[in-house]
Amino acid sequence: MLLERINSPQDLAALSHLELDALAEEIRDFVVEAVNHCGSGHLGSNLGAVELTLALHRVFESPRDILLWDTGHQAYVHKILTGRRDAFPDLRKAGGLSGYPSRAESPHDWIENSHASTALSYAHGLATAQQREGGEGRRVVAVIGDGSLTGGMAYEGLNNLGHSGRDCIIVLNDNGRSYAPTVSRLGESLNRLRAHPTYVRETTRLERILRRIPLFGRLLTKGFNATRTAAREFWTEPITFFEQLGLRYNGPFDGHDIRELERALRNAAELGGPQVVHVITQKGRGYAPAENDSIKHLHDVGGVKPGSYTAAFTEALIKEGEEHPELVAITAAMPDSTGLLAFQERFPGRVIDVGIAEQHAVTAAAGMAMGGMLPVLAVYSTFLTRAIDQVNLDVGLHGQKVIFCLDRAGITGDDGASHHGVLDMVLLTKVPGMTVLAPSSYQELQAMLHDAVDLAEGPVAIRWPKTAARNVTADQVGAGFAARRWRQGADVCLIGVGKMLEAALDAAELLAADGIEATVWDPRAVVPVDPEMVADAAGHRLVVTIEDGYRDGGAGSLMADAIAGHADRSGTVAPPVSVLGVPTRFIAQAKPEAILAELGLDAAGIAAEVRRRLG
DSSP: OOGGGOSSGGGGTTOOHHHHHHHHHHHHHHHHHHHHHHTOSBOHHHHTTHHHHHHHHHHSOTTTSEEEEESGGGOHHHHIIIIIGGGGGGTTSTTSOOSSOOTTTOTTOOOOOOSTTOHHHHHHHHHHHHTSTTOOOOOEEEEEETTGGGSHHHHHHHHHHHHHTOOEEEEEEEOSBSSSBOOSHHHHHHHHHHTOHHHHHHHHHHHHHHHTSTTTHHHHHHHHHHTHHHHHHHHSOOOOHHHHTTOEEEEEEETTOHHHHHHHHHHHHHHOSEEEEEEEOOTTTTOHHHHTOTTTTTSBSOOOOTTBHHHHHHHHHHHHHHHOTTEEEEESSOTTTTTOHHHHHHSTTOEEEOOSOHHHHHHHHHHHHHTTOEEEEEEEHHHHGGGHHIIIIIIITTTOOOEEEEESOBOOOTTOGGGOBOSHHHHHTTSTTOEEEOOSSHHHHHHHHHHHHHTOSSOEEEEOOSSBOOOOOGGGOOOTTOOEEEEOOSSEEEEEOTTHHHHHHHHHHHHHHTTOOEEEEEOOEEESOOHHHHHHHTTSSEEEEEEEEESTTSHHHHHHHHHHHHHHHHTOOOOOEEEEEEOSSOOOOSOHHHHHHHTTOSHHHHHHHHHHHHO
8 A cells, every 4th residue: 555655744755646646545545444443533624635735745845844734623634644644543532643733743733723713823923933034944834724714813814924925825725614614705705716617727728838838838837827817807706805915816726636736836835925825625525425414524523412412402492492583593613513403494594604703703692682682602612712802891791691502611522622611611700790500411401591591681601511411300400590409418518510410429429438428519500609509518517619620710719709708797617618620731632531530520539539628
């Protein structure tokens, strides 16, 4: 096999284009097998970027030249070509290969980039550093998908790159999709341009003819590139957006033709300055299940699992949508992963996809609420923290009723440090007037969404984990924003936030075997803290709070303050409060339960903390 001979980008130089085409198919087979073996990971985006990655590593000298990937979803092929092929059996496992670029893994990875629309800002900074006096003069190449161009930060990067005049090649990997189909007017323009094969065929043919002319071929080709805007205007509506920002536009090119890609990239490198190389690719190429997936072309191999918190949210949202015609759901390019597809099918026109633009989503939701609508923003916890300023000042300051539904809150596992939802409680509990709810079961999530719709007057956040949901009976579900006591004991009070209730209950059983009797509370609402729960907790020898977010400034800190305040008001001595949570550091990838156990946030760890504190 050719792939077995490729251990670094330099090994590609000796291959013919026919061999490169065969290698591309071997790489696709390898990626499919690796992701299926792992059971998770990003598939469709990598299958579409095989030839592009080969061409990039043939034209540019990584890591001397700086290759940036936005997002890291499309970097598996890059990892294979840069000496990490043998590490793929441990993809996304503890101590194994990251699912994203990782500076710790390889000098070929410059940024640990798993959030979209950021690479162009990195590129502007790196290009500035490389071209300053005393800089190293490395070439900077940023690969960005058309979906990432729906994010405002990408436009800010484009604007600064174009007007800086810095040498930087932006490869627009255009497959018409992000997670779902791309949402933007620029995307519509790209659709019109990519839909004109006559333009692509004729301009490519003419460029090849000019290059073959002896002596003057290179000069004529440069002249042709200078008049290419006019050619585009002849064949289709011109793409003037990039030129207006000061970026030279080249393309579109067939993203699965290695010869054409190499030629386009070499031309761009020779011309210099800030420019865009527009490449048309097919997400999921070469793998029938991905090509036939009309929703996201197997962007990843996950999805909404039956019995998950996300499935509970989907059911509850449809029910609330039936009763409240003013309710609309908002997504930032992830209608499938956040459980909105069934709602979209049931209520056409009531799901608003803003693209990868979380800041805009939040402020737009505030505007919808001002206009009498009931917006529900479904988003991953780690992505909402990109828009905390908008949550605080655009929603919170205006007291608008926006319901934030945060999937993947807490420790998420194999996506690594960038995807753990450990900041949401720290940040959202500091927004005045915000109600923060944490369901501990499938049924609790549904009750909380109903109460958020019916009872709340201002903003509400409901946060739930990626892991499977507990199931409870109707009499084990709380009401409103009050806490619920699960068991009574005289020695220690355990307060388990959200999914950590189950660990607290299990810890109580372990402690009972030692003769230590525990009260266990499900706080349900992180804020406002239930005064009945606080008063009860204050009557114990020890209080232990457990959360799957950062412990510094999180839910436990609020509860400890509330217990101390209760003691002051009642003239009693407050019991010691042990706050258990995630330490303030970046947490590497591993299975969620393994991470929680390592952090002492499982039943055994909680019980050990109680024994230690009680002596």
